[in-house]
Amino acid sequence: MQLPRALEREFNPWLAAEARFNEAATLLGLDEGLQKVLKSPAMEMTVHIPVQMDDGRLEVFTGYRVQHSLARGPAKGGIRFAPDVTLDEVRALSSWMTWKCAVVNIPFGGGKGGVICDPAILSQSELERITRRYTAELIDVIGPERDVPAPDMNTNDQTMAWIMDTYSMHKRTTVTAVVTGKPLNLGGSRGRVEATGRGCMIVTLQALRKFHIEPSQAKVVVQGFGNVGGKAARLMHKAGMKIIAVIEFDGAVYNANGIDPDALEKHRRETGSITHFPGAESIDKNEAMFLPCDVLVPAAKENVIDSRNAHKLQARIICEGANGPTTAEADKILNEKGIFVIPDILANAGGVTVSYFEWVQDRQGYFWNEQLVNGRLEEIMVNSFKDVVDYAERHSVHNRTAAYMLALDRVAFAIKLRGIYA
Numbered sequence: 494m495q496l497p498r499a500l501e502r503e504f505n506p507w508l509a510a511e512a513r514f515n516e517a518a519t520l521l522g523l524d525e526g527l528q529k530v531l532k533s534p535a536m537e538m539t540v541h542i543p544v545q546m547d548d549g550r551l552e553v554f555t556g557y558r559v560q561h562s563l564a565r566g567p568a569k570g571g572i573r574f575a576p577d578v579t580l581d582e583v584r585a586l587s588s589w590m591t592w593k594c595a596v597v598n599i600p601f602g603g604g605k606g607g608v609i610c611d612p613a614i615l616s617q618s619e620l621e622r623i624t625r626r627y628t629a630e631l632i633d634v635i636g637p638e639r640d641v642p643a644p645d646m647n648t649n650d651q652t653m654a655w656i657m658d659t660y661s662m663h664k665r666t667t668v669t670a671v672v673t674g675k676p677l678n679l680g681g682s683r684g685r686v687e688a689t690g691r692g693c694m695i696v697t698l699q700a701l702r703k704f705h706i707e708p709s710q711a712k713v714v715v716q717g718f719g720n721v722g723g724k725a726a727r728l729m730h731k732a733g734m735k736i737i738a739v740i741e742f743d744g745a746v747y748n749a750n751g752i753d754p755d756a757l758e759k760h761r762r763e764t765g766s767i768t769h770f771p772g773a774e775s776i777d778k779n780e781a782m783f784l785p786c787d788v789l790v791p792a793a794k795e796n797v798i799d800s801r802n803a804h805k806l807q808a809r810i811i812c813e814g815a816n817g818p819t820t821a822e823a824d825k826i827l828n829e830k831g832i833f834v835i836p837d838i839l840a841n842a843g844g845v846t847v848s849y850f851e852w853v854q855d856r857q858g859y860f861w862n863e864q865l866v867n868g869r870l871e872e873i874m875v876n877s878f879k880d881v882v883d884y885a886e887r888h889s890v891h892n893r894t895a896a897y898m899l900a901l902d903r904v905a906f907a908i909k910l911r912g913i914y915a
């Protein structure tokens with residue numbers, strides 16, 4: 494479907510990232526030259542990788558890796574596999590990683606990767622060959638001290654195991670710390686799989702407390718029932734909140750008295766879909782996001798809250814589980830409506846935070862128990878929430894702007910301290 498020009502601009506992730514950046518940089522009064530440095534990705538790489546398909550055919554796939562910033566440490570960020578990946582998208586996501594790592598104050602810069610492919614029609618062995626060849630092309634730019642990939646859309650712990658193995662074969666030694674989000678018995682961290690959802694739950698609890706809403710009184714709508722939304726729903730339910738609706742690409746379910754996410758997950762495993770779940774009624778997936786609720790968790794994909802639909806939202810709090818679920822135009826509408834937004838670069842930072850723990854554990858060769866991981870994650874998320882909300886109140890700005898200002902300030906400070914190498 495062809496989008497009108499204005500919406501095309503609104504949906505371009507790099508322009509969206511730029512709009513947020515410009516606002517925060519201006520408010521901070523950052524030097525123009527420094528703004529250029531902060532905005533420009535440090536490195537962008539495009540590779541065209543030949544891969545032999547199962548039927549013997551040769552196919553060429555295009556992959557990207559962007560290192561947005563290395564000012565505070567190695568680049569950090571996921572790799573996504575999707576048919577519609579673009580360089581602009583990877584570039585924007587890599588800059589979001591820079592700001593995300595700075596908001597939670599972990600010692601990484603930002604990076605992101607992507608391969609244009611459709612995992613739905615690829616076999617496991619084709620996916621493995623794509624992953625390994627892509628990794629081989631990136632061999633000189635990734636590494637525990639340079640750039641540490643992780644899972645993102647359509648990639649998982651198996652993908653990370655292949656990357657780790659390919660990198661290790663080239664280096665002639667096992668290097669677990671080159672990627673995070675690995676399987677547990679290959680240097681992965683306890684708590685990593687559910688870390689993003691757990692982070693969402695922790696900051697949501699903080700927001701509820703701020704508004705004096707008892708978790709048991711909180712009605713939650715979750716969009717996306719995958720690694721972020723599914724885990725967030727489960728942990729929010731466990732924390733006493735009521736998950737009144739779950740939205741997926743093929744339908745939505747609703748129960749005013751609350752849905753048990755474990756039972757819903759079981760139903761999906763058995764039937765292949767969340768629809769026709771006996772514990773809830775099926776409702777229109779395009780309308781479910783606009784149900785009155787205390788918390789909306791958009792945890793599916795980018796640009797779902799835009800200038801055309803933001804006015805219809807009836808949530809008190811939005812916890813952005815996905816990266817970039819709200820367009821910059823929609824921000825203004827949400828602000829006018831007085832919705833308390835926990836911005837993506839804070840709300841979903843639990844994943845990269847436990848990635849940091851995984852990297853630390855790999856480098857130490859000493860592994861933590863789950864309680865330690867979750868406790869340290871909670872401490873970082875609670876403190877970061879407080880940092881952002883206090884900053885917003887002190888400077889009379891909205892949470893997203895505050896998160897960007899805080900992050901830009903930290904990265905700018907690192908660049909100033911390091912100086913520019915000539």
Ligand code: GLU
Pocket residue numbers: 569570571572641642643644645646673674816841842844845846848
């Ligand atoms: N892909 C995740 C994100 O967008 C995790 C990145 C990481 O752990 O490095 O935050």
